[in-house]
Amino acid sequence: MAPQRKAAKMAPRRRGATFDAVLVYLDEPQVITLISLKTRVVAVAVPSENQDASLFLAVTTSQGDWERYLEGRVDLRYLFTFPLIRTLYLLDLNDLGPDDRIMMVPVEGKAIDEARLPSPRFFSTNHTQEYETPERAEDREHLIIDGEWELTDLGQFQQRFSEIYSFLGAIENWNSGGVEDKIKRRIKDAFLDRPFRGGFSYVHLFKDLEHSIPRHDQINLNAIQYASPGKVEMFGREQTFDGMREVVHNFLANHESISKTYNGLYKYLSQNKYLQMSGHHYAKNDPTAKFISESAKKLAEAMLAPDIETVSKLTDENALVSAKVVMSFYRRLADTAMYFAQGRISY
């Protein structure tokens, strides 16, 4: 019998980092950023008993959280207090070497003295120094909004619209020769990392696909003008916006036949208990694979998206998972198209 290995959590060690930039300055640097290998580090000046020290509390942050911070979607305090994967360090900026390298000392435990934490609501809009951020998409899409809207309606519409955008954008990226391998890996991982047995799998799939889109192509709500009629302006990639217009118009024109195709496939999977079956348990050579594939292809072609061959490649030719993904795309498209059909949204 093999000896059992005792799981032990490694205590964080001292860690080197390279100075990157000052973000906030008031008589002295107040917030700075560093890079440790490929990990982003954000540090805030904290009081010290030694007045000659230039002490900072530093935290490692994921690229996603760093971008969210720069975009103003999370505050500085969030980076220090909330992400599950984070390590806190102390550094004295006076120890910075001529090569801009500095050693950070881990902070014991995760309970940080409140006096050392940034107050809530300190967003990147409060930076006092220029810091180059990756460019955002600049192509615009305008929608007209009319009629009565509840706050939840608007939130749901934006979510669905952006999920379809991200799905179509991810498929475009997967098929593009000019897209980096690491982005393609993220797209592939989004399809392979889950069982596709229930709603959460799809929620996470669309979220992961959204995160796979590089910042310069991500959809970004720029402005909403509340009036009757009002306007919504979004930034994104023109090619993807064009694709969306096409599938939305097509859905509105053919929604009855598309829904019939969807319902047929749904009924078959439901009656044969495939809806609750994990994709991992569905064999490639299952005798139903051909029928399910053809039904999913019919649905995807009726909707003009997604490209079923690409979906099939991304699911490693798993007919059941491909069909479930196409059906989840249908549900989001149907939700989105409903707002257009109701007259509350139009191009």
Added chain:
Amino acid sequence: METRHNFPRRNDFPLPTVCLCATEEMWGVGLRQMPFLEDLPEQCPPAEAVDVAIAETYRVVYSDPPAPEHFASFAKLGRNMPPKTDPCVWAACSLFTALEKAKNVANLPKVRSRGARFIAKLAIPAGSGVSLSNAKDHVSFWMYDTFDPCAAALEITKVGDV
């Protein structure tokens, strides 16, 4: 009113550092040297700094009314200048052109640790010093020795803890 000026090199003038500058009224009566309140490093202020009126600007201070040392640079206060800091900016007084930003920065931990914080709203007339503003609402201000920042404070607001 913008002022045309040339900044001398430190070697050109003995201490105190002076600004060879002129307001528009001064043209025709000759340039005059304006000494700065603080000793400045060489080639400071930078050539792009200007002597210009700033109608509304904000400074974090630590009492109401503020004390003159609340406007002093950390260079003047004898603090150690950390690396990656421009010595000229280190010798400047940090101002903000956006009130909310001044309040939010005043709530960062190291500033907060100094106790009660107030925001002084200042009106700085031309001829008070030279300043360099960036696009992020921060102004580095080098005062002439004739300028009294406490007298320029129009309004003092206490900063609340968030």
